[in-house]
Amino acid sequence: MSDGELEREIASESAPAAAVPDAVMLNPLAALMTRHVLRDGEVVILMLRPSLWFIPFVCLRFAAVVLILMINAQIFNEQLHWHARLYNELGVFLLFARLMVAILQWLGRLYILTDMRVVQMVGVFAVEICECPLRKIGRVRVVYTLKERLLRLGSVEIIPFDDAFGVGLWQTVAKPKEVHLAIMQAIRRAKQGG
Numbered sequence: 001m002s003d004g005e006l007e008r009e010i011a012s013e014s015a016p017a018a019a020v021p022d023a024v025m026l027n028p029l030a031a032l033m034t035r036h037v038l039r040d041g042e043v044v045i046l047m048l049r050p051s052l053w054f055i056p057f058v059c060l061r062f063a064a065v066v067l068i069l070m071i072n073a074q075i076f077n078e079q080l081h082w083h084a085r086l087y088n089e090l091g092v093f094l095l096f097a098r099l100m101v102a103i104l105q106w107l108g109r110l111y112i113l114t115d116m117r118v119v120q121m122v123g124v125f126a127v128e129i130c131e132c133p134l135r136k137i138g139r140v141r142v143v144y145t146l147k148e149r150l151l152r153l154g155s156v157e158i159i160p161f162d163d164a165f166g167v168g169l170w171q172t173v174a175k176p177k178e179v180h181l182a183i184m185q186a187i188r189r190a191k192q193g194g
Contacts, residue, residue: 038114046113046182051153054109054172055102060147062098066091111170113186118158120168132158132165134190140183142176156180 038044073087104124112119118137120130138161142154154176158168173179 039116042117043115044112045115045186046111046179048111048170048173048179050106050109050111050170050172051151051174052106053147053151053153054106055099057147057172058105059095059098059102063095066094066098109171111173113183115186116190118168118183120170130166130168132160132168134187136160136162136165137183137187140180140187142180144176148172156183158183 070088070091073084073091077084101124108122108124108127110121112121115134117131117133122128122130137158139159141157141159143157144154148154153172153174156170156173156176156179158170160167170179
């Protein structure tokens with residue numbers, strides 16, 4: 001998500017309803033999905049997906065193992081039952097398959113902040129919806145992995161007061177400090193009753 005898109009999605013204090021048309025224009029699929037999740041009168045303040053860097057991050061370990069096996073197939077070509085080319089082709093196929101799964105995982109993630117709650121939708125074939133009312137959120141913090149810190153990304157961890165809601169984690173988001181600020185402002189408004 002580009003910087004301009006995120007700025008359009010973060011609503012100002014005075015006009016939280018202004019983010020709804022922008023969010024619908026930016027991603028029709030996300031808008032369609034939120035129609036099934038949102039309640040009457042609920043206003044979307046922020047709607048986003050993880051950064052595109054999420055895709056290589058989830059593939060990294062698998063790709064490293066496959067590449068090591070492909071290199072070993074080249075090194076020990078004479079000792080193998082079949083030619084190393086077959087193993088390399090299999091390795092390339094596995095890498096592309098894992099990349100496709102990672103893209104589906106990225107497409108299956110949607111993070112929504114409304115004026116009443118935070119919603120995290122995760123899943124490819126079976127969508128799991130994790131939600132927490134803003135008034136029940138105990139703490140929100142930004143956490144970084146080394147990879148995220150190098151690329152100026154981060155994950156926003158949402159910890160509720162009540163264990164019944166579960167901890168939410170908005171993984172690998174662009175501009176995590178601004179997302180954190182938007183969530184904190186929404187929590188503050190919800191707890192003040194406005």
